[in-house]
Amino acid sequence: MSAEPKIHLHVFPKSTDKPHNSGYCQKMETYLRASPSLRSSYQIVGGLQMSPKGKAPWITIASESDPSHRTVIADSHFIVKHLVASGLGEDLDAELTPVQRAETRAFVWWTEGVFFPAINALRWSPLWPKNYEEWYKAIPIPGFLQWWPVKPILMFFIRRRNVQALEARDVGKHTKEEVESLLKEWVDGVSVRLGDGEGWFHGGTEPTYVDVVLGSNLMQIALRDVAELVELVGNHANLLRYTERCVDLWFPEYEEFKQKLARMKIAAQMD
Numbered sequence: 729m730s731a732e733p734k735i736h737l738h739v740f741p742k743s744t745d746k747p748h749n750s751g752y753c754q755k756m757e758t759y760l761r762a763s764p765s766l767r768s769s770y771q772i773v774g775g776l777q778m779s780p781k782g783k784a785p786w787i788t789i790a791s792e793s794d795p796s797h798r799t800v801i802a803d804s805h806f807i808v809k810h811l812v813a814s815g816l817g818e819d820l821d822a823e824l825t826p827v828q829r830a831e832t833r834a835f836v837w838w839t840e841g842v843f844f845p846a847i848n849a850l851r852w853s854p855l856w857p858k859n860y861e862e863w864y865k866a867i868p869i870p871g872f873l874q875w876w877p878v879k880p881i882l883m884f885f886i887r888r889r890n891v892q893a894l895e896a897r898d899v900g901k902h903t904k905e906e907v908e909s910l911l912k913e914w915v916d917g918v919s920v921r922l923g924d925g926e927g928w929f930h931g932g933t934e935p936t937y938v939d940v941v942l943g944s945n946l947m948q949i950a951l952r953d954v955a956e957l958v959e960l961v962g963n964h965a966n967l968l969r970y971t972e973r974c975v976d977l978w979f980p981e982y983e984e985f986k987q988k989l990a991r992m993k994i995a996a997q998m999d
Contacts, residue, residue: 733769733770733771733790734769734770734789734790734816735760735766735769735770735771735787735788735789735790735816736770736771736773736787736788736798737756737757737760737770737771737772737773737785737787738773738775738777738779738784738785738786738787738788739753739756739757739772739773739774739784739785740753740774740775740776740784741774741775741776742772742774744981745981745982745983745984745985746951746982746984746985747944747947747948747951747979747982747985750784750785751844751847751944751945751948752784752785752804752844753784753785754944754945754947754948755804755940755941755944755945756785756787756804756807756808757772757785758940758943758944758974758978758979759804759808759811759817759820759937759940760817761978761979762820762935762939762940762978763811763817763818763820764818765816765817765818766811766816766817766818770787779800779802779803780800780802781802781803783802783803785802785804785807786800786801786802786803786807787800787801787807788800788801789801789816805840808937820934820935820936820937820940821936821937823932824930824936828930831930831938832929832930832936832937832938835918835921835929835938835941835942836937836938836941838914838917839914839941839942839945840941842910842914843910843911843914843945844945846907846910846911846914847911847945847948847949847957849907850904850907850908850911850957911960912960915949915960915961915964915967918942918946918967919964919966919967922942922966922967922970923966924966924969925965925966925967925968925969925970925973926969926973929942935974935977939974942970943970943971943974943975943978944974946961946967946970946971946974947971947974947975947985949961950968950971950985950988950989950992951985958992961992962992962995962996963996964996965993965996968989968992968993968996969993971989972986972989972990972993975989
């Protein structure tokens, strides 16, 4: 990264050798990597500070006239929209036809409006014990606060906030079986649309915005060491090939994660 990055990407705490715990954080960094003019112009800022909207990820953009002044933009959809409109980032869909753009919008909504809330509903309720361990390890606590009650109390409020948000969207009211059916519909639909998984969504030589969104969320499923989630993509060798291609292109440093994908791909081909 450059010494004076134009963009600071604020995300939840993460290690550098594997995907983000948050699908939206992963999507945002994937877009920055996919945009030629931005892939070397940003810096990750990990922490629990939220944007004015109370969400993550969010970005701050340094002013060219006054580097000390930074514009704050929240919500991955509006971040990408702003970066494209301002000319800071590329429109990855610039060469698409109106029909292709409409299909992109449909799959992006299906992913972010159905799949993402459903995966979170599993993570924060029936799969909470495993999710708890991941968050517990990731949350940074200053040394003087490293005593037992702090993190459990913090985790209680984090979970309560997420459960309340999911219930407000109704997905948190579904049974585990109903949520899993929503996820399976998405996985099966994406698998059919991607074909053999060797190419990009719209078949061109370069990935487009829908590849950023799908690739990021498939990374999220494969990242989890939870049988219910791994099995979703593990039964589709084409999805594993596609995910592997996205990781190789945008995140070659995810060595351990790539090894996991390779093992999953071998297992899927053997079934």
